[in-house]
Structures are given as structure tokens and as C-alpha cells.
Amino acid sequence: MNKEEIIKTYTNGEITVVWDAAKCRHTGICLAGLPRVFNLKQKPWIDMSAADTASIEKQVSLCPSGALGTQDNDTYYTGQSDGAAEVVLTPGGPLTLYGKVLIKNLRGKTINEVDNPSFCRCGKSAQPPFCDGGHARHT
Numbered sequence: 767m768n769k770e771e772i773i774k775t776y777t778n779g780e781i782t783v784v785w786d787a788a789k790c791r792h793t794g795i796c797l798a799g800l801p802r803v804f805n806l807k808q809k810p811w812i813d814m815s816a817a818d819t820a821s822i823e824k825q826v827s828l829c830p831s832g833a834l835g836t837q838d839n840d841t842y843y844t845g846q847s848d849g850a851a852e853v854v855l856t857p858g859g860p861l862t863l864y865g866k867v868l869i870k871n872l873r874g875k876t877i878n879e880v881d882n883p884s885f886c887r888c889g890k891s892a893q894p895p896f897c898d899g900g901h902a903r904h905t
């Protein structure tokens with residue numbers, strides 16, 4: 767099984783967190799935001815008993831790539847930021863914008879429309895201008 771095929775679930779009985787490795791950009795936002803739950807030094811790396819359901823749902827909603835989502839009553843959805851525009855700088859990683867972003871060329875023509883894009887700041891992405899997790903593979 768390669769990385770693209772890995773989808774794992776973690777539950778506390780109330781909700782299930784779904785992690786899709788193929789979507790993950792390794793921004794580290796979950797690790798920094800709720801380190802008791804999301805911790806690469808523990809196995810499994812998501813400990814659903816380390817925080818209440820609301821805190822976990824809130825952190826999952828901040829995942830810019832949609833790699834993290836929650837599942838409840840057979841419905842899968844990924845979180846989205848609401849309200850004001852938000853930018854997160856990941857140390858050694860990307861710049862992530864929350865919300866729908868229109869990417870335009872120099873003439874002002876929209877060439878792409880992206881939800882929660884993470885832009886590469888390290889120069890190691892194979893999919894510029896977007897982060898593809900290359901910063902984590904080349905550390």
C-alpha cells in the first residue's frame with residue numbers, strides 16, 4: 767500500500783476523525799493546535815481520548831487540505847474556516863489561506879479557484895505554487 771491509499775479512522779465513540787494521507791500537506795497545523803491529540807511521537811498519532819469532542823472538531827475544521835475530516839452518522843465532511851480571512855504561516859512550511867481563493871494571471875484573469883490553498887515557501891514542492899508536503903520530506 768502506498769501513501770496515496772492510506773485512509774485511517776480514529777473514534778471516541780461520539781465522532782470519528784478521518785485522515786486521508788493523499789490529501790495531507792503536512793502543514794503541522796493540527797500538531798501545533800492540539801498536540802495532546804495530534805502527536806507524531808505517539809501511536810496511533812491521533813489520540814481521541816486526549817480532548818473533548820468539540821475541541822477535536824474545532825481543530826479538524828482548521829485542516830487546510832481537507833486531509834482531516836470528521837464522520838458522524840455516516841456523513842463525511844471536511845471542516846472549513848468561517849468568517850474573516852485567515853492566513854497561517856507554518857514554520858519551515860507553507861503559507862495557508864483559509865477560504866476560497868481566486869488565483870489570477872497578470873492580466874487579472876482567474877486561472878484557478880481553490881479552497882484553503884497552501885502555498886509553498888520552501889521551493890521544494892513538485893506542484894508549485896502549492897505545497898505538496900515536500901518541505902517535510904526534505905528536512
Ligand code: FES
Pocket residue numbers: 858859860861885886887888889890891892896897898899900901902
Ligand atoms: S512549503 Fe511545503 S513543499 Fe514547500
